[in-house]
Amino acid sequence: MGHPADLSECxxxxxxxxxxxxxxxxxxxxxxxxxGRGHVISSLERxxxxxxxxxxLRLAEEIAGVIDALxxxxxxxxxxxxxxxxxxxxxxxxxxxxxxxxxxxVVDENEGWVRHSDALGLQDVALASLVSRSLATExxxxxxxxxxxxxxxxxCGAWAESRWGAGGESCxxxxxxxxxxxxxxxxxxxxxxxxxxxxxxxxLVSDPDWSGERARLEDVASVDAMVGRYTAGIVDDSxxxxxDDSxxxxxxxxxxxxxAGSGESDVxxxxxxxxxxxxxxxxxxxxxxxxxxEARRVWDTGLDALADLIxxxxxxxxPLDVVVGSELTRAGEAVFLEPLRLRVADxxxxxxxxxxxxxxxxxxxxxxxxxxxxxxx
Numbered sequence: 587m588g589h590p591a592d593l594s595e596c597x598x599x600x601x602x603x604x605x606x607x608x609x610x611x612x613x614x615x616x617x618x619x620x621x622g623r624g625h626v627i628s629s630l631e632r633x634x635x636x637x638x639x640x641x642x643l644r645l646a647e648e649i650a651g652v653i654d655a656l657x658x659x660x661x662x663x664x665x666x667x668x669x670x671x672x673x674x675x676x677x678x679x680x681x682x683x684x685x686x687x688x689x690x691x692v693v694d695e696n697e698g699w700v701r702h703s704d705a706l707g708l709q710d711v712a713l714a715s716l717v718s719r720s721l722a723t724e725x726x727x728x729x730x731x732x733x734x735x736x737x738x739x740x741x742c743g744a745w746a747e748s749r750w751g752a753g754g755e756s757c758x759x760x761x762x763x764x765x766x767x768x769x770x771x772x773x774x775x776x777x778x779x780x781x782x783x784x785x786x787x788x789x790l791v792s793d794p795d796w797s798g799e800r801a802r803l804e805d806v807a808s809v810d811a812m813v814g815r816y817t818a819g820i821v822d823d824s825x826x827x828x829x830d831d832s833x834x835x836x837x838x839x840x841x842x843x844x845x846a847g848s849g850e851s852d853v854x855x856x857x858x859x860x861x862x863x864x865x866x867x868x869x870x871x872x873x874x875x876x877x878x879x880e881a882r883r884v885w886d887t888g889l890d891a892l893a894d895l896i897x898x899x900x901x902x903x904x905p906l907d908v909v910v911g912s913e914l915t916r917a918g919e920a921v922f923l924e925p926l927r928l929r930v931a932d933x934x935x936x937x938x939x940x941x942x943x944x945x946x947x948x949x950x951x952x953x954x955x956x957x958x959x960x961x962x963x
Contacts, residue, residue, distance in 0.1 A: 606957060649720070760896070927939075
């Protein structure tokens with residue numbers, strides 16, 4: 587099992603080693619200054635400007651800006667909290683930092699390259715060196731004082747959960763959000779696989795919406811996919827027989843095209859909608875609570891796909907702790923985790939059943955893990 591998390595803000599005592607961790611998402615950059623015990627000293631969050639992601643240099647400049655802003659604000663806080671020489675010593679020591687930057691996708695951590703990231707639109711970008719150069723440009727006085735290392739996002743989340751959260755020293759960490767990714771830690775060490783380890787969302791599985799077809803796992807069981815699948819085929823349970831509305835939109839019909847490569851012409855399926863088109867996880871969960879059969883089908887088939895992934899991973903690696911980080915946990919233990927545990931147990935066929943645990947650290951996990959790995963690197 588994991589270790590208790592302590593994410594409370596604290597002052598940085600004299601001589602304490604700290605690092606800065608940055609989690610770069612498609613829409614938001616989150617940065618934390620943390621020590622080796624997992625204490626968050628200071629944090630900062632900024633949106634990513636539109637169109638920034640595909641431009642590696644522009645993204646690096648945004649990351650450098652966040653890093654410099656957090657360093658400056660933290661130094662100001664320490665100067666205000668300290669007194670005399672101690673505050674001055676702390677402020678002078680602060681610029682000499684190691685910075686861990688983590689991004690989603692395929693990351694060559696040894697070379698500091700983003701090989702491929704769908705979320706950021708990056709392909710073969712030397713992001714670590716670009717951030718280092720941008721930092722030197724932004725703050726000439728600190729040139730050479732900041733070491734930047736690049737990590738993969740899920741591996742950092744797994745590392746943090748293993749050290750300070752829900753997982754044990756060896757664990758499988760599964761993130762389910764806009765996409766699906768995982769990371770494996772064995773004796774506290776992330777499995778890299780040449781940067782490709784953990785790209786489970788891209789693996790093809792049976793498509794529950796089109797018999798005989800296949801789809802990527804994250805197009806079936808991610809949060810975005812389940813919401814999208816539901817809104818594509820909401821059926822009014824109170825209506826018997828085929829729907830006869832012919833107007834698209836709320837109260838009308840939905841047009842659903844046959845999957846690419848199916849060999850079939852596009853088919854328009856008319857389904858009666860009960861009101862405005864559902865959007866978001868809250869709408870899906872509300873529909874399930876109301877007894878909506880389509881919402882239940884989408885939810886159940888999504889959980890089936892996740893359970894199959896977990897069971898195969900545990901069958902390969904042994905009964906590790908499985909830590910799940912996802913907005914889906916908002917559905918509650920009885921609706922999400924417990925049905926997922928039962929599905930996994932049913933698939934294990936007599937093999938040891940893993941502990942299936944909700945992630946404990948929340949949104950800062952990856953940034954915190956990036957800081958921790960940078961300190962331990």
